[in-house]
Each structure stands twice: as structure tokens, then as C-alpha cells.
Amino acid sequence: MKKLVLLATALAMVSGSALAADLPLKAVKAPPPAAFDPWDIAFGSAVMNDYIFRGVTQSNHMPSVTAYFEPRYNVNKDLQLYIGTSTESISFANRAAAEVDVYGGIRPTFGAFAFDVGVWGYLYPGGNCADNVVQPNGLAGGGVCAISAQTIFLADGNVMKKDVSFFEAYGKVNYTINDNWAFGLNEYYSPNFLNSGAWGNYSSITGKYTAPSTAFGTSGVGMYVSGEFGRQWLGTSDSFYSVPAFPLGIKYADYDTWNIGIGFTYKVFTLDLRYSDSDLSKANCNAFTSTFDGSGVTNVNPINPSGVGSNWCGAAGIVKLSADLTAMTNLK
Numbered sequence: 001m002k003k004l005v006l007l008a009t010a011l012a013m014v015s016g017s018a019l020a021a022d023l024p025l026k027a028v029k030a031p032p033p034a035a036f037d038p039w040d041i042a043f044g045s046a047v048m049n050d051y052i053f054r055g056v057t058q059s060n061h062m063p064s065v066t067a068y069f070e071p072r073y074n075v076n077k078d079l080q081l082y083i084g085t086s087t088e089s090i091s092f093a094n095r096a097a098a099e100v101d102v103y104g105g106i107r108p109t110f111g112a113f114a115f116d117v118g119v120w121g122y123l124y125p126g127g128n129c130a131d132n133v134v135q136p137n138g139l140a141g142g143g144v145c146a147i148s149a150q151t152i153f154l155a156d157g158n159v160m161k162k163d164v165s166f167f168e169a170y171g172k173v174n175y176t177i178n179d180n181w182a183f184g185l186n187e188y189y190s191p192n193f194l195n196s197g198a199w200g201n202y203s204s205i206t207g208k209y210t211a212p213s214t215a216f217g218t219s220g221v222g223m224y225v226s227g228e229f230g231r232q233w234l235g236t237s238d239s240f241y242s243v244p245a246f247p248l249g250i251k252y253a254d255y256d257t258w259n260i261g262i263g264f265t266y267k268v269f270t271l272d273l274r275y276s277d278s279d280l281s282k283a284n285c286n287a288f289t290s291t292f293d294g295s296g297v298t299n300v301n302p303i304n305p306s307g308v309g310s311n312w313c314g315a316a317g318i319v320k321l322s323a324d325l326t327a328m329t330n331l332k
Helices: 002-022 282-289
Strands: 039-048 064-076 079-088 099-110 113-123 166-176 181-190 200-210 221-234 255-266 269-278 316-326
Touching (some): 166 200
Antiparallel strands (some): 039 316, 113 166, 166 181, 255 269
8 A cells, every 4th residue: 555655646746747847937027128328428548758640740759648538429339429529738839738629420330340420620729920021010921920919930930820720521441350450441631731721631541450358368458559551642831831932832742651559458548659750851841840940951842942851750659658438338
């Protein structure tokens, strides 16, 4: 009898387990998806030993600091709208207080292609008028200078307008091959580059190699190598920058510029070590930049009859330490 009871109990247990396996599982309610917040803000700052812009120093080969602030609106994961502002310390012949940039645009993404289209304004507040031409009445000549009470006489004979602010329209595309390689194309156009009266067009190609995240073990340090080759085309200035042979203005020299460097990243910090150069001669550089510390008398060409030369467009080594954050990533 006991054996029958034990057998019945065992059968009941097996039968119960089998039936339980056939029963539908109780539905578990999934947690609600995280709310999508389309707003974000990118911001950061940097310090560098030289502020180079397209192969030309903007800080007289002296240290410069910069900071930026960029609100963003993500329409979806593949479309971002943005506006921003940044400030850089500079050293111009007109003694402008700083470079203040304001910009805005749209960043659509299609698979491996990331586009960026917008408008960038370069503002240089606080400038004085620099003109070495003195009229018989004692006022500085050159039209713009004549109406300014703030006049600087440059020892090297160069001239520069009080206001050199301008804007550019730009379009950029970046193609990411994989986690390590990416390439890009950039195009910028201004109808009045540096308020000189000359149009400007800049095109460049970029490349970047990012080392695998395991390159430095578990230290969290990343590394990349990047470079750019670009060409700046320039038109003819207005009469403010004229020379005797060209009383209506000078045709600025077009030039090539390039840079290559290596960078190291750790959390929000980046240390970038870079070499930059251009093929502008000292004579063409002097005519283009209106440098205030030009020297010599042998750098003569049609648009630079004074012979003064400038080293603002030559080879330069750049060391830059920056911090870049976003509110959604770093301030949660």
C-alpha cells in the first residue's frame, strides 16, 4: 500500500511540473521607455601656445585662450540644430580686444555620412584704425581712418581697418569608415573676407585615425592622429589696402596650408600637439595680414612694395589643452 501511495505522489509531481511548463508565463510589464530630451548643451575651453587659423597666427605666435558655449536641439537621432558662440584672445594690428564668434546651423546624419551646414560670424570688437598715411590736414588718410579719432601709426608701414569683422557660409561632411578611420571635406565662403573687400573661399580635406580603446590598457587614455590640407582662395581688396601700382586694391595671393598632429584624450580633456604651415611668402603674408611687427626691406613684390616681410604665416608648433563637455553626458 505504501508503494502505491509513493508512486501516486511521484506521478502527481511529474504531471504537475509538466502542466506548469505548458502554462503561459505571466506577462511582466516592461518599464516605460526613458523620456527623450531633445535639448543638450556643449561647452568647453582651451589654452594654447599659439592660435593658428588656416596657417596664419591670430595671436602673434603668443599664447591664446578660448571658450565656447553651444546649445543644441536634437530633432531625432539623425538631425541636430545648433547655435553657438566662442571667444578667442588675439593680437591684431588694429588692437582688437578679442575674436568673438557667433554661429548656427544644422547637422544631419545619413548612415556613415555626417553633414554640417551653417553660417559663422567672426566679430572683432574694440579695434582701432591703423593707417600710416597722413594727409596735409594732419588727419590719417584712407577714408575709414579719416573719420576715426582712434588712429594707430604702425612702425612697419602697414595699414589695417578698425573693423575687420566678417561672416562665412560653410558646408562640411565627415565619412566614418569604422571605429578607427574617418575622413572629411570642408568648404567655407565669405563675400568680404576680414572686411577687406576681397571674397574668400577655403576648401580642405581632413583625415583622422583613432587608436583602439585598448591601446593604453584600462587607463582610459585615448589617442588619435589627424591632419588637414586646405587651400585659401582670395579676391581683390578695396582701395583701403591699395598700393601705388594698384590704386583700387590688391589681389591677395592664394595659398595652401596644412597641419598634422597627435592627440591624447582622457575623460573630458584633450592634449593636442600639432605642426602647421603654409606656402605664403613673407611678402604675401605681410600684405595679407597687415602685421604690426614686420621687418626687412627685401621682401618686395607687386602687392608688397615696401619690402617688409611677416613671419605670421610660416611653420608653427601648436600645443593645445582643452576640455569639452555636454550637459546630457557630463552633468547628469
